[in-house]
Amino acid sequence: MGGVIELWVWMLVIACFAFAPLGYFIYMYTMKSGEPFGDIEPHGDSESAVLNIAAKLIDKVKAVIGKK
DSSP: OHHHHHHHHHHHHHHHHHHHHHHHHHHHHHHTTTOBTBSOOOTTSSOOHHHHHHHHHHHHHHHHHHHO
8 A cells, every 4th residue: 555655646746847837837827917928029020030031032932933
């Protein structure tokens, strides 16, 4: 019987560590009135070098396809 109780305690400790990040996220989400970690930029509005290069590449491919 002692082994079952010990196993249960270890499983409880492991579960606490496993679900701690989820609990922290829920805590922060409810604390900031629906904003997970404060004011963040909406996706798609920020400039990015990678996005600019990808847009230029897509435009070039469209131009090459349009010429044919």
